[in-house]
Amino acid sequence: AQKVTQAQTEISVVEKEDVTLDCVYETRDTTYYLFWYKQPPSGELVFLIRRNSFDEQNEISGRYSWNFQKSTSSFNFTITASQVVDSAVYFCALSEAFSGNTPLVFGKGTRLSVIA
Amino acid sequence: GAGVSQTPSNKVTEKGKYVELRCDPISGHTALYWYRQSLGQGPEFLIYFQGTGAADDSGLPNDRFFAVRPEGSVSTLKIQRTERGDSAVYLCASSLVGEDGELFFGEGSRLTVL
Numbered sequence: 478a479q480k481v482t483q484a485q486t487e488i489s490v491v492e493k494e495d496v497t498l499d500c501v502y503e504t505r506d507t508t509y510y511l512f513w514y515k516q517p518p519s520g521e522l523v524f525l526i527r528r529n530s531f532d533e534q535n536e537i538s539g540r541y542s543w544n545f546q547k548s549t550s551s552f553n554f555t556i557t558a559s560q561v562v563d564s565a566v567y568f569c570a571l572s573e574a575f576s577g578n579t580p581l582v583f584g585k586g587t588r589l590s591v592i593a
Numbered sequence: 594g595a596g597v598s599q600t601p602s603n604k605v606t607e608k609g610k611y612v613e614l615r616c617d618p619i620s621g622h623t624a625l626y627w628y629r630q631s632l633g634q635g636p637e638f639l640i641y642f643q644g645t646g647a648a649d650d651s652g653l654p655n656d657r658f659f660a661v662r663p664e665g666s667v668s669t670l671k672i673q674r675t676e677r678g679d680s681a682v683y684l685c686a687s688s689l690v691g692e693d694g695e696l697f698f699g700e701g702s703r704l705t706v707l
Contacts, residue, residue, distance in 0.1 A: 481635075510694050520682065521596075522636070522698040568635050572694050580626070580649060581694055583635030 479504045481571050481584035489590045490559050498554045498587045500569030506530075511545065511552040512570040512581065522568070528552065559591045595619070597699035599685050605705045606675055614670045614702045618687030625668050626696060627660055628684040636684055642668060643690070675706045 480503040490496045502511065513525040526536065528545050536543045540557045556563055566588045570581040598617040606612050618625050623644050628636035638652040642662045650660075657675075662668040672679055682703045686696035 512694050519700055521700045522684070522686075522696070524695050524697070527694050570635075570694070579693070580638035580641055580652065581636075581696070582638070585633065585635050 479506075479571055479573055479582045481569050481582055483567075483569055483584035483587050485587045486585070487588045487590070489592060492561060492591055492593050493558050495555060495557050496559050496589065496591075498556075498567050498569075498589065500552045500554065500584060502550050502552065502569070502571050504571060504573055506573045508573075510572045512572070513543065513552075513554050514568045514570060514583075516566040516568065516586070518565070525554075556589075559589075561591050561593050564589060564591045597685055597687055597697050599683075599699035599702050601702055602700065603703045603705075605707065607707050608675060608677060610675050610706075612672045612675055612704065614672075614683050614704070616668045616670070616685030616687075616699060618666065618668070618685070619697055620666075621689070622687035622697070623665065623690050624688045625662060626686045626688075627668070627670050628686065630682045630684055630701070632681075639670070639683075672704075675704075677706045680704055680706045 482501045509530045511528045514522045516522045533545050542555045544553045566586040568583045568586045570583045572579045572581050600615045625642040627639040630636045640660050641649040645662055645665045657673045660670045682701040684698055684701045686698040688696045
């Protein structure tokens, strides 16, 4: 069984604060992908990152960074110096195979509100 | 357009009616997905097409739901005898083969069953 848990339903921060969105996953596979997607008010999910299960290196892209820890089955997402434009619902997701375009299993999302 | 296009953006229907939702993927994307998103939830997988064939339809909730992609491009999700529980946003996504999980989503079709 595969499951993604995002325990934080909603988070509010003041602009320029750092914020971390938590993601915990469950899978019996040894090979899998983890993802983060952003869903702004327009509704269109936007791909942010894909990480494979063999690569535990943290990744940084501008103000975004991701921390993957297999020991705790977590893939957390940090936004540094948040901006109002970061306000959105963020989804963590999992897919359980490398071969083929297997479906994603999404968490319930975390709604981030960045206040000016 | 450059992105995934879904029509209609909003559909209100009565219980028991038939509805069709259309998805026009990004040109050249052979993989196409349908997901359903209920309020406050993450997207739930319905069906995946590789070209014209349904490679995985394990997410369709029952036989009232059906999807086609006859020419390997545009797809239609069909829902028969709609029920109030079918109310949700239906999301379509497309991707290139090999780009596992890097999906390009449309803005969705919001279905409301009265």
